[in-house]
Amino acid sequence: MQFRQKAFSKLQSPEELDLPVRFARPQGWLVLLVTVLVMAGAAYWAITGKVSGKLDAPGVLTHSKGSYVLQSPVSGQVVQVLAEEGRMLPPRTPVLKVRTDTGYRAVRTVAPGRMTSMTAKIGSVITPGKDVATVERIERADEPLVAMLYVSGSGGSTVSPGAAVDLTVQSAPTDEYGVLRGKVKAVGRAQTRQQISGFLGDDRLAAQFTKDGQPVPVLVELEKSASTKSGYKWSSEKGPPYRLESLTITDGAIHQPPQRPVDWLLP
DSSP states (O other): OHHHHHHHHHHHOGGGTTSOOOOOOHHHHHHHHHHHHHHHHHHHHHHHOOBOOEEEEEEEEEOTTOEEEEEOSSOEEEEEEOOOTTOEEOTTOEEEEEEETTEEEEEEOSSSEEEEEEOOOTTOEEOTTOEEEEEEOOSSTTOOOEEEEEEOGGGGGGOOTTOEEEEEETTSOHHHHOOEEEEEEEEOOOOOHHHHHHHHSOHHHHHHHTTTSOOEEEEEEEOBOTTSSSSBOBSSSSOOSSOOOTTOEEEEEEEOOOBOGGGGTOO
16 A cells, blocks of 8 residues: 555656656657558559459360260161261261161261261270260361360459460470460350360360369450461460460460459458
8 A cells, every 4th residue: 555655646746747758769750650651652552553463274275166076876886987087077977887787877977077086996886875086166177276264263254355365385385485375255154064075075174174163164266477387376486386286275364454452452
């Protein structure tokens, strides 16, 4: 109690009222000033600055109409393969000769295109609905390629037609040839594995693109160039000294529109 009384009496005593008030040191004012300037600069940048981003997505080079899987309408044993991989085939072209219980039958193409793979072999037994070949839906061998990217999650909603795209092509090393240039032509709706497989004619790729859920397909039109061997524009001057093949794996970086940092804080 004595200590508390002494402290209270000291507060009431006017004998030290004439002592000078101790203000903050100059170093403290400097720190405060720097902090205020930094905060003001950050606020100005958040309101007036622009930040550009990229959205990464896996994909594949293909043609705009995709491919289809040719299935056998008959049951029997394959005795002859009538078409070679890589050939352009008109519709209703026989590709396999099959011996059935009622005689020899032919398996024919459904639509015109280029045969990219033949899975049926001489001597193999096939049944109705069995996959025997994959045919790319093109009418001319020189039809331009496109890139089909598959954006996972909600990222597809941020992609707009006309956005620039940089494509890293698996068969063309980036450090040597740079990236392939393109622009978004169309953005679709989320697709299932079956839908992607039906378009690409490749269930393995469909499984790869849907491993994280149903992605949004983004069609990218490649920029053409008359000065490159591939016929398309690259970040390097010439690009690779060879033509690109369909169903080549690629990774796309889609340029996003610039945003103000303050927009990230707004609902």
